[in-house]
Amino acid sequence: MKILKTSIYCLLISAMSCNTQPEQLNVEIFETSASGNQLTSIKPMVNDKEIDTLPIVRILPDQKYQTITGFGGAFTESSAYLLNKLSKTNRDLIMKAYFSEEGANYSLCRTHMNSCDFSLDQYSYTPTEDKELKDFSVKEDMDDLIPMIKEAQTISKDGFKLFASPWTAPPWMKDNKEWVGGKLLPEYYPTWALFFSKYIEAYKDQGIELWGFTVENEPHGNGNNWESMHFTPEEMTDFVQNHLGPKLEADGYGDKIILGYDQNRAGLKEWVDVMYATEESSKYYDGTAIHWYESTYKIFAEDLQYAHQKAPDKYLIETEGCIDAQVPVWKDDAWYWKKEATDWGWDWAKEEEKYLHPKYAPANRYARDIIGCLNNWVDGWVDWNMVLNKQGGPNWFENWCIAPVIVDEDNDEVYFTPLYYIMAHFSKYIRPGAKVLGIDQSDADLMITAAKNPDGSTAVVVFNEGKTAKQFNLWLNEKRTSVNISAQAIQTIIIPTK
Structure with a gap:
């Protein structure tokens, strides 16, 4: 009887025991x-x-x-400008490679409000000092940026979520009256909230629905290099709680997603402690945005876990990452798998933190970080520029970086780097709503x-x-x-x- 029971058990399971295949x-x-x-x-x-x-x-x-929100990249003026320099054949090739079902099928994308470092020059939608923003216009985006987004919408069968990030308010709203650095003057908090609402309306008029926003790109600043505006966690939460959230709600845009923070993971704990301190402070925050520039290889798993536990029902999205401080290597796939790149952090890191920024292989960095993020509650991962040229631009600050797709606009050539294929391993096969x-x-x-x-x-x-x-x-x-x-x-x- 004992043997019979064992035989029946072996027949009922298809595991490695009992020599069953x-x-x-x-x-x-x-x-x-x-x-x-x-x-x-x-x-x-x-x-x-x-x-x-x-x-x-x-x-x-x-x-x-966690439930996956999506994967994708950023629409920037630099990328859109370059696409307009290419033949229709190569423009179509790139756009389908990013947004078609046969390509990477991007599902979550970002763009910038006003200019950023990857713009051709500095501009604001509201250049004139006026608290009612009567001259608000997105005409600066009409030639390049908006056509790129609309073309992506046409190609994408499932559609994609689009969120926008400001690098800075116009200088006239800031205490230093400059594009770079400084803080938003409290008297302009209501005006800056109105700016977001008008941006939604202007893009809606162009047939583009916004999914949401990050409140401020890199609120700690960027070393006073390109467009920036500084917030403390308390200041940003005050702006969101008492101005941005209520304004969007009052204007019928309460469904728009608001992501706080939007900078490196090392500062994450301090920010989520303030953002989600109370029911009132967290009411209008739908989630937290993060970047990867604090370290070449460290994922900051403990910080990501902490942020999730602080707000387990809210988004945790990587909103920007790229191989920075590097002129692209042209048509040499092997380079992207070698430890030949460094990053911007090597220049600014303290001596005792240089170990966080060693030489690394760009392909490794993308693969390791995305997997590490997914295994630590991050639900979306967004690359930076989709297209750059052989110099790593163009941009007004000459802040050269690498994009997954590099072009030679003068000779109408396109190079899909290994980084493009690595992004597609996630975006094409792990779809929004996945668990x-x-x-x-x-x-x-x-x-x-x-x-x-x-x-x-x-x-x-x-x-x-x-x-x-x-x-x-x-x-x-x-x-x-x-x-x-x-x-x-x-x-x-x-x-x-x-």
């Missing part, structure tokens, strides 16, 4: 690698006698975490995240930073497949709906 897990695998794969479809491993000894990656479908799932893994050298999409499919993203190919068994429930991932590679593994 687990049922095959059907998957599609797409890989981008230093060896040349670019979202290339690859096959699972062929089962052999050694397969049971491989490391295990197990998806835990009962462990559900991040738990993962149990036995190979600590692999970075892994997983999410179940609204259509029932599951996307697993695996990053192998090492210079040796790896193999592992992927389990979901009692089904298994075996996977080989190349050295220096990122994979998205799609498990279809049943």
Whole structure:
């Protein structure tokens, strides 16, 4: 009887016990690698006698975490200007690569209100001192920025959420009367709130619906380099609680999302403590925005966890990241996988913090950070410029950076860097409304995240930073497949709906 019970048990389960062969897990695998794969479809491993000894990656479908808001990049004047310099063929190529279902299918995007460092010059929608903002106009955006956004809307089948960020109020509203630095004068808090409302109206008139805003890009400032305006946590919360939130509500825009903070993660705890201190202070905040520039490689997991616990029902979105302080390398994929880049932080970091800014591989930074964010409650990740030129501009401050797509506007050439494909590993396959799932893994050298999409499919993203190919068994429930991932590679593994 005991033997019979054991036999029945073995028949009822399809696990590794009792020498039963687990049922095959059907998957599609797409890989981008230093060896040349670019979202290339690859096959699972062929089962052999050694397969049971491989490391295990197990998806835990009962462990559900945050709901994904989206992935994408920023519409900037620099990017839009460059697109207007290209042939229609190459412009269409880039826009479809970002917004079509066949491409990266971006779902969450950002743009700037007034000028920013990636504008061609400094401008405001309200250049004239007038508290009623009678001369408010987005005419500066009509030639480049608005057409780019509208074209993206036409291409995108599912649509995308768009939020806007101001770098600064016009100088006449500030205590220093300058584009750079200074604070918003309290007497202009109501006027600045009105500015947001008028911006919604102006863009709506152009057929563009705003999803929401961040209150201020980098409220700590940026070293007094380009457009900025300083807020303390208390000042921003006062503005949101008593002016911006009530104004949008009164004007019928209470559904617009308001994200506070919008700078590096090292300052996150201080900000969320103030933003979410009371029911009144947190009423109009829908979430928190963060950047990645505090460190080349550190994810600040503890700070992200803290921010989530402080406001577990609110958004936590990475709103800007890029390979900064770097002229792009043209048509050399290998460079993006080598530890040859540094970052702006190397210049400003204290000596004892230089270790946070070593040489790094740009491809690694994107893959590591996005996976690390998803595994620490971040629900959206937005890149910076979508398109830049071979110099890393244009922009008025000559603040050169890299974008996933680089163009030579003079010769009408386009280069899709490895960073484009890495972004697509997330944006194309992890869709808005997906639920991040738990993962149990036995190979600590692999970075892994997983999410179940609204259509029932599951996307697993695996990053192998090492210079040796790896193999592992992927389990979901009692089904298994075996996977080989190349050295220096990122994979998205799609498990279809049943």
